Amino acid sequence: xxxxxxxMHGLSRVLVWIGGVLILGSAxxxxxxxxxxxFFNVSIGGADEISGYAFAIATSLGFAFALVERAHxxxxxxxxxxxxxxxxxxxFFGLALxxxxxxxxxxxxxxxxxxxxxxxxxxxxxxxxxLAWPQIPWLSGWAFFIFCGIVLFIGALYAVLTGAPDxxxxxxxxxxxxxxxQDETV
Amino acid sequence: MLxxxxxxxxxxxALAVPVAAVLGWLGLTMQYLESPMPxxxxxxxxxxxxxxDFLLVAIPMFILLGEILLRSGIAEKMYxxxxxxxxxxxxxxxxxxTGSCALFAATSGSSVATAATxxxxxxxxxxxxxxxxxxxxxxxxxxxxxxxxxxxxxxxILYGLLTDTSVPELYLAGFIPxxxxxxxxxxxxxxxxxxxxxxxxxxxxxxxAERVAALxxxxxxxxxxxxxxxxxxxxxxxxxxxxxxxxxxxxxxxxANGTLTIAMLRDAIEGTMRTTSMIMLIILAAVFLNxxxxxxxxxxxxxxxxxxxxxTPMQTMLVIVGVLxxxxxxxxxxxxxxxxxxxxxxxxxxxxxDPVWFGILLMVLLETALITPPIGINxxxxxxxxxxxxxxxxxxxxAPFVVTMIAMLALLLIFPDIALWLPGIxx
Numbered sequence: 199x200x201x202x203x204x205x206m207h208g209l210s211r212v213l214v215w216i217g218g219v220l221i222l223g224s225a226x227x228x229x230x231x232x233x234x235x236x237f238f239n240v241s242i243g244g245a246d247e248i249s250g251y252a253f254a255i256a257t258s259l260g261f262a263f264a265l266v267e268r269a270h271x272x273x274x275x276x277x278x279x280x281x282x283x284x285x286x287x288x289x290f291f292g293l294a295l296x297x298x299x300x301x302x303x304x305x306x307x308x309x310x311x312x313x314x315x316x317x318x319x320x321x322x323x324x325x326x327x328x329l330a331w332p333q334i335p336w337l338s339g340w341a342f343f344i345f346c347g348i349v350l351f352i353g354a355l356y357a358v359l360t361g362a363p364d365x366x367x368x369x370x371x372x373x374x375x376x377x378x379x380q381d382e383t384v
Numbered sequence: 385m386l387x388x389x390x391x392x393x394x395x396x397x398a399l400a401v402p403v404a405a406v407l408g409w410l411g412l413t414m415q416y417l418e419s420p421m422p423x424x425x426x427x428x429x430x431x432x433x434x435x436x437d438f439l440l441v442a443i444p445m446f447i448l449l450g451e452i453l454l455r456s457g458i459a460e461k462m463y464x465x466x467x468x469x470x471x472x473x474x475x476x477x478x479x480x481x482t483g484s485c486a487l488f489a490a491t492s493g494s495s496v497a498t499a500a501t502x503x504x505x506x507x508x509x510x511x512x513x514x515x516x517x518x519x520x521x522x523x524x525x526x527x528x529x530x531x532x533x534x535x536x537x538x539x540x541i542l543y544g545l546l547t548d549t550s551v552p553e554l555y556l557a558g559f560i561p562x563x564x565x566x567x568x569x570x571x572x573x574x575x576x577x578x579x580x581x582x583x584x585x586x587x588x589x590x591x592x593a594e595r596v597a598a599l600x601x602x603x604x605x606x607x608x609x610x611x612x613x614x615x616x617x618x619x620x621x622x623x624x625x626x627x628x629x630x631x632x633x634x635x636x637x638x639x640a641n642g643t644l645t646i647a648m649l650r651d652a653i654e655g656t657m658r659t660t661s662m663i664m665l666i667i668l669a670a671v672f673l674n675x676x677x678x679x680x681x682x683x684x685x686x687x688x689x690x691x692x693x694x695x696t697p698m699q700t701m702l703v704i705v706g707v708l709x710x711x712x713x714x715x716x717x718x719x720x721x722x723x724x725x726x727x728x729x730x731x732x733x734x735x736x737x738d739p740v741w742f743g744i745l746l747m748v749l750l751e752t753a754l755i756t757p758p759i760g761i762n763x764x765x766x767x768x769x770x771x772x773x774x775x776x777x778x779x780x781x782x783a784p785f786v787v788t789m790i791a792m793l794a795l796l797l798i799f800p801d802i803a804l805w806l807p808g809i810x811x
Contacts, residue, residue, distance in 0.1 A: 211654070218653030221444045221660075228441075228628035232621050246624075250436035253444065257435060260661030263654075269662045270402040271716060273759075277400035285400075292401040299408035299669065306428030333432065372400065 203266075203353040203369065206346055210263040213342065217256030224249035244325040251332035258339025261300070262346040268373045270296065277372060286363060289370045290351065297347035304340045311337045385682055386689070389414060393723065403719045407669035411676040418680040427672055434671050435664070438624055439545060444660040445627030446536055449608070449634050450488075451652035454501055456638035458604050459488055463505045465601035471588035474581075475573035476513065478523040481506050482573070485527030486566040487602075489534040490609045499528030499762045503769035516583035519576060521770065522755075522781025525762040526569055526788075529751035532717070534562035536612055536627065539721055539747060542667065546674065546722070547729045549739045551623045552616050556807040557740045558747065564802065565748070565792050572788045604637045617810070663718065670722035677726060687731045697735040698797075704728055705749065705793060712753025716761060720753055721746070744803040745796050752789045755782040 231245035264270055272292060277285060313319070314329045321327040350369055357366040392413055396406040415423045434440070453459050463484045470479040481502055488498045503524045510520050532539045535555035544551040577584035612630040615621040621629060638644040677683050690700060708728075711720060725746065732742050754762045757779045767775045796802055 214654055214657040215650065217657050221448060221656065222631070222653070224441065225445060225448070225628040225631040228625050229632045232615070232625050232629060236620055246438040246441075249441050249624075249628075250438045253441045254432065254435035256444065256657065257661050257664045260657040261665060264658050264661040264665070267658055269658045270404060270665065271662060271719065272400045272402050273397040273406075273716065273719070274400055276398050288400050291399065292405065295396075295409055296402045296405040299405045299412070302408070302412065302424060303427055303431055303668070306425060307431060308428075310428035310432060332436070336432070336435070 199353055199356045200365070203349060206262075206349055207266045210266055210342070210346060213259040213339070214263040217259040220252040220256045224252045244323065244327075247321065247323050247325055247327065251327070251336075255332060255335045255339065258336050258343070261339060261343035265296075265343065265346055266350065266369075268371070272372055274372050282363060282367070285371065286358065286366060289367070289372075290354070293347060293351055293354075293370050297344055297351065300340065300344050300347065304337075304344050307337050307340055385414075385418060385680070386686060388417065389677070389682060397715070397719070403716070404665040404669045406719075407666065407673045407722065411669070411673035414673075414680060414682070415676045418682075419676070421679070423676055423679060424672075426675070430672055430675065431668050434668055437545075438622075439541065439551065440664070440667070442536070442541055442624040442627040443538055443663060444656055445624065445631050446538055447659050448652060448656040449612075449627065449630045451655045452631070452634040452638055452648075453488075453605070453608070455648050455652050455655075456634075456641055456643035458634075458637060458641060458643075459484075459501050460505055461601040462487060462605050463502060465598040467588065468590050468595045468598040469602075470570075471590055473570070473574060474577040475519075475570075475584045476515070476588050477506060477509050477585065478515065478520055478573045479570050481520070481523040482527040482530075482566055482569045485524075486530050486534060486563065487605050487609075489531035489537075489562070490605065490613075498531050499524055499765045500769055502527065503766050507770050513585040513588075515585035516580070517773075518777045518781035519573070519583055519784070520585075520781065521766050521778045522783070522785055523569070523573060525755050525760075525766045525778055525782045526785035527566075528762045528765070529754045530562060530566055532751050532754075533558050533565060533744070533747045535559065536623065536630075537747065538663075539717070539750060540743060541623065542721060543725055543743045543746065545667075546670070546725045547733075547739055547743070549743055550811075553740050553807045553811055554743050555613070555616065555623070556810060557744050557803040560806055561744050561748065561792070561796065561803050564795075565751075565789070568788050568792060569785060572784050576784060604641075608633050608637070666718060666722055670726070673723075674726040683727065683730050686727060687734050690731045691734065697737065700735055701732070701737065701797065704732065705745070705797075708746075708749045709752060709756070709790075712749060713756045714759050715753065716759065717750045717753050721750055738800065738804060740807060741796070741800050741803050745793065748789060748792055748796065752786060752793075756786060 227245050228249055231242055235241050277288060311333045314333055319329045321329055354366040354369045392410050396409065412424055463480060466483045467477060467480040470483050471477060473479045484502050485498050506524060510517050531537065535558050537558060540554045540558060541551055543549065544554055608630055611633045612626045615626045615629055616623060635644060708724065733739055754760050757763060763775065763778045763782060767778045
């Protein structure tokens with residue numbers, strides 16, 4: 199079970215690198231566009247549109263990573279004073295709601311992409327991008343996010359049932375301050 | 385309807401449900417209870433349209449820019465340089481804390497990263513030079529909040545998105561209040577150190593030659609600031625394009641500094657994407673909630689309720705400021721911005737206040753929220769970097785700066801031109 203959770207963590211990290219490369223690529227593309235426009239009075243056109251797609255894809259690919267890294271913000275004012283059993287129960291509850299909401303989005307996003315495919319929709323811009331190209335990886339990011347949430351839920355449940363609540367807290371609990379600062383600094 | 389909304393909102397937050405899920409489920413529940421139409425069917429399209437919005441592309445860019453400066457060691461060098469220039473003031477290094485936070489804020493947007501970086505470099509100096517520990521910690525926590533107000537601020541972009549206000553105009557409006565607030569923080573330190581000379585630590589003596597020698601370490605942040613902000617006002621770039629230019633410039637600086645490595649980039653990317661995805665999930669949920677609340681008429685009902693109270697606009701504004709100060713004690717800033725802006729901004733605009741001005745006022749309120757106990761992220765961050773003593777030290781040390789921020793709010797209320805004068809020249 200835990201091997202599976204770790205593999206998922208690894209995969210989510212790879213997706214984040216892909217997302218990061220998309221963002222870096224967008225930065226380069228937009229910079230080139232600005233310089234060409236200003237100094238040579240030409241435009242490659244569509245840099246804003248393409249980087250918008252790159253951004254949407256990168257973000258959706260990053261949701262799963264943010265989840266396994268426990269980066270999704272939770273209000274922990276009351277949480278921290280509760281005993282561990284209650285904290286764990288709330289963590290399961292919070293995770294279920296997060297994944298449930300992602301599933302609502304996922305289903306609607308799926309029907310959006312189905313429509314795109316059915317009608318062969320293109321963007322109403324000079325590029326006339328076939329919208330399926332950016333939307334399919336974007337939808338995959340949401341799907342992977344939901345999948346990761348389910349795996350994490352089952353993994354943490356398994357940890358609790360096999361008498362390893364520590365492990366469960368590390369998977370779905372709130373990050374301690376030390377862990378948070380570790381992330382923010384070098 | 386209003387009571388139900390608040391009950392669900394506060395209940396789910398208290399239960400430590402992730403903020404994105406709180407906003408999302410609040411939207412879904414209110415739609416189920418109050419709307420005859422299945423509004424959630426629009427969510428797929430809404431999430432796609434918002435998710436690829438070019439304005440929001442600025443968010444990962446600005447975060448990446450900050451990450452690169454941080455992880456390439458440029459931010460630390462900058463601190464040493466600022467010590468040389470501001471260290472002579474009564475309170476010594478404490479001014480360097482504020483000054484570097486302001487300068488770092490002017491290049492990126494993350495308060496937590498600012499407070500953590502400056503804290504790591506500065507805190508070992510407390511004992512070495514005999515500062516009043518509490519006040520010193522307070523300058524770190526308070527200085528770190530400046531990132532919200534001084535452009536390029538991510539929070540101002542979000543406010544612009546939610547209220548349909550021009551981001552370049554908001555950026556212009558943020559300058560004077562941002563640097564004024566930094567100056568007020570420094571004035572607070574000077575005043576306290578004159579009253580209690582023991583707090584100021586051992587004076588630092590620096591020669592002019594050393595100051596000049598330190599200049600190169602200040603150039604990178606100033607250069608980035610000029611690239612980013614200058615390109616917007618020279619009419620060269622939109623905020624997002626300026627952010628992209630900033631990323632490329634930061635990569636160039638890291639390369640010049642000899643710290644542009646694959647490992648550094650990988651860390652910067654992971655940090656950037658972790659924060660971006662977290663923020664975007666909340667934004668997507670907030671946009672959906674915003675839509676539901678306006679369709680079911682809650683926004684209008686709230687505005688009617690407030691105008692029906694028969695208070696003058698200024699009295700209403702004072703009530704709003706008071707309520708937000710209290711909310712800020714308990715809520716984390718991003719969630720606070722995304723839940724209050726859609727609800728309160730329409731009321732404020734209906735009363736005839738300027739959207740740009742209110743954006744700036746709201747940012748100062750958010751800054752206050754970062755250092756007011758019991759929930760003030762920057763207090764925790766500074767305490768976390770310090771690794772000893774008690775959290776109450778940081779809270780007490782930050783208290784004078786809360787007073788300074790309230791004074792700043794009063795100044796903005798009495799002299800709205802502090803925020804509006806600069807954009808007035810350009811627009």
